[in-house]
Each structure stands twice: as structure tokens, then as C-alpha cells.
Amino acid sequence: MYVIETKELVKTFGEFTAVDGVNLTVEKGMIFGLLGPNGAGKSTLINILTCALRPTSGTALISGLDVAGDRKDVLSIIGVVPQEKSFYEDLTVMENLIYFGSLYSMPRVEIKRKAHEILNLLRLLDKKDKKSKDLSGGMKTRLNVACALIHKPEVLILDEPSVGLDPVSAMALRETIKKVNSDGVTVLITTHDMMEADELCHRIVIVNRGKIVEEGTPGELKAKVGVEKILIKSTPGEYHALAEKIEKIASVEETEDALTISSSDFQSILPKVLEIFREANETVVDITASKPNLKDVFIHATGEEWK
Ligand SMILES: Nc1ncnc2c1ncn2[C@@H]1O[C@H](COP(=O)(O)OP(=O)(O)OP(=O)(O)O)[C@@H](O)[C@H]1O
Ligand SMILES: [Mg+2]
Numbered sequence: 001m002y003v004i005e006t007k008e009l010v011k012t013f014g015e016f017t018a019v020d021g022v023n024l025t026v027e028k029g030m031i032f033g034l035l036g037p038n039g040a041g042k043s044t045l046i047n048i049l050t051c052a053l054r055p056t057s058g059t060a061l062i063s064g065l066d067v068a069g070d071r072k073d074v075l076s077i078i079g080v081v082p083q084e085k086s087f088y089e090d091l092t093v094m095e096n097l098i099y100f101g102s103l104y105s106m107p108r109v110e111i112k113r114k115a116h117e118i119l120n121l122l123r124l125l126d127k128k129d130k131k132s133k134d135l136s137g138g139m140k141t142r143l144n145v146a147c148a149l150i151h152k153p154e155v156l157i158l159d160e161p162s163v164g165l166d167p168v169s170a171m172a173l174r175e176t177i178k179k180v181n182s183d184g185v186t187v188l189i190t191t192h193d194m195m196e197a198d199e200l201c202h203r204i205v206i207v208n209r210g211k212i213v214e215e216g217t218p219g220e221l222k223a224k225v226g227v228e229k230i231l232i233k234s235t236p237g238e239y240h241a242l243a244e245k246i247e248k249i250a251s252v253e254e255t256e257d258a259l260t261i262s263s264s265d266f267q268s269i270l271p272k273v274l275e276i277f278r279e280a281n282e283t284v285v286d287i288t289a290s291k292p293n294l295k296d297v298f299i300h301a302t303g304e305e306w307k
Contacts, residue, residue, distance in 0.1 A: 009058035018044040020210035033201030041210040042190040079148035081158040089133035104151040138172035194294035225292035234282035
């Protein structure tokens with residue numbers, strides 16, 4: 001069974017279709033990314049999954065529970081990290097967790113036990129009695145996540161959590177998400193930051209104009225674009241002679257001061273290419289690799305520019 005499953009999910013606003021027949025499945029234990037440009041429909045989809053919006057048609061299930069029908073049960077098994085800080089600045093770290101736990105009618109001893117566990121996991125235990133407003137930016141980010149975890153959700157859902165964070169806090173957030181995930185929580189995160197999606201997510205769907213246009217691991221998606229290129233410079237640089245040998249195993253282009261080799265499988269090609277250089281008594285002085293990134297994947301999938 002999937003932790004998240006949508007079937008032909010549609011959300012329209014008047015004439016406009018923001019989510020257009022989305023079939024999404026997220027397996028337990030994943031960090032799953034929804035990647036897409038502004039206006040793609042990511043937040044609308046998240047709002048449906050977190051029971052903040054009702055779908056126009058189609059279904060969305062979280063651990064088998066219908067978000068439109070079993071709202072209360074769904075909310076008890078998801079943790080939602082809003083983009084804005086959800087905690088109270090004037091409360092201490094522990095007081096915030098007690099407050100959020102009490103919203104779920106958890107017994108106080110259970111809240112405290114879980115709070116210790118989370119604060120330990122997120123490296124905030126020594127700050128438990130500190131006023132939240134006195135935490136550093138990175139710590140506040142971690143507290144925001146901690147508040148969403150107090151009721152032991154199965155799924156953590158974050159909508160563009162790194163927008164507006166400084167690079168250090170953004171890195172702290174990624175580490176936090178990985179930790180929470182390794183602790184057994186399935187994660188769904190939206191982003192339009194391709195580097196973030198690439199670094200963090202086990203699987204990604206690319207969303208454009210309300211539709212899923214690609215799905216896979218970051219590696220699979222980039223592999224779909226196909227070729228990578230490597231530029232090699234060597235001395236003395238008899239590139240024509242080298243090219244004649246290399247073209248038997250890969251596509252090669254000669255320029256005045258380098259060879260550009262294209263292949264969809266450099267793992268097996270590169271050692272052979274380097275062997276050709278060595279046999280020709282060429283000393284490699286520079287190798288530059290250019291790999292496709294998720295932006296290339298988007299352009300490849302949609303034929304549109306990433307805006
Ligand atoms: N309540 C609403 N009424 C009318 N249109 C809406 C409403 N909410 C969203 N939309 C439209 O639906 C589309 C998708 O919006 P959504 O916020 O889901 O995009 P997004 O992928 O989250 O974008 P971003 O990366 O900018 O956050 C947009 O064109 C938006 O203008
Ligand atoms: Mg959004």
C-alpha cells in the first residue's frame with residue numbers, strides 16, 4: 001500500500017484548472033519531491049493532501065484514508081511544516097512542543113517523552129528551555145519541523161520550506177529532513193530548487209501546468225536526457241589522431257584545443273578513452289564534465305523553458 005495515493009485528482013478555480021488529473025503514488029520511507037516552476041500547481045496539490053482544500057474531482061488517500069472524508073484521521077497522521085514559522089516566539093522550545101502536542105490531546109507525559117526524542121534527533125535538546133525567539137535561524141528552522149512531528153505523524157509534508165532561508169539554514173533544513181526520514185517518517189516536499197530536489201529526494205515528480213510530466217529518481221530523470229559531455233585537453237594535443245581512435249567507441253568532436261566526447265555511459269567509456277590518450281603518449285591536462293541537470297530534464301520533458 002502507498003502512503004500517499006491520488007487518482008485522477010483535479011482542482012479547478014473557476015475556469016482555471018490548477019491540478020489536472022494527477023496520479024501520484026508515494027511509497028513508505030521515501031523523501032519524495034514535487035518539483036515544478038511557479039504556478040505549476042504544487043501548493044494546490046499539497047493543500048488538498050493536507051485537507052486545506054477540497055478536490056474538485058478524483059481522490060487522494062493518505063495511508064488509505066480519504067483526505068476529503070476522513071479529515072480528522074488524516075490530520076492525525078500527517079505533520080505539516082508551513083513556510084512561515086508555526087511556533088510561538090515567546091514560548092520556550094519545550095513549551096512550544098507541549099502546546100502542539102496538546103492540540104492532539106496527547107497525554108503530557110507522552111508529549112514530554114516524544115519531545116525529548118525529537119529534540120535529541122534534531123540536536124535541540126540542550127536548547128529545550130531557551131526562548132524560541134533567541135534561537136539561531138537554523139535552530140528555528142529545526143524547531144518548526146519539530147512542532148510538526150510531536151504527534152508522531154507517518155508523513156511529513158513541507159511546501160517550499162527552504163524559500164527565504166539563508167544557505168546555512170537551508171542546509172540545516174535538508175539535514176533535518178534526512179534525519180527525520182531515516183527515523184522512519186515518509187516525507188513529501190515541494191520545491192522549485194532543482195539542486196535541493198536533486199540532493200534531497202529519493203524520487204521526484206516534475207509538475208507543469210497541473211500535470212505530472214516526469215517521474216523517477218534524480219539519476220533516472222537525468223539519464224532520460226541521455227548524453228553527457230566531457231571535454232578533455234592534453235599535451236601535445238594531436239587531437240585529430242586521438243579523435244580517429246576514440247570515434248570507434250564514442251561520439252567525438254575536435255576543436256582547436258580540446259576534444260569533446262559525448263556518451264550516455266561514461267562509466268564504461270571513460271577508462272577506455274583515457275587509455276587511448278595514454279597509448280598515444282598524450283598527457284591529459286584538463287577534464288571538464290558537463291552532466292544534464294534537472295533543468296535539462298524539465299526542458300526535455302516539456303519543451304518549455306523553466307521560468
Ligand atoms: N484560490 C485560488 N483561486 C484562483 N486561482 C488559484 C488559487 N490558488 C491557486 N491558483 C492558481 O493555480 C495555479 C497553481 O498555483 P499553485 O499555488 O498551486 O502553484 P505552485 O506550483 O505552488 O507555485 P509556486 O512555485 O509559485 O508556489 C496558479 O496559476 C494560481 O494562480
Ligand atoms: Mg507554491
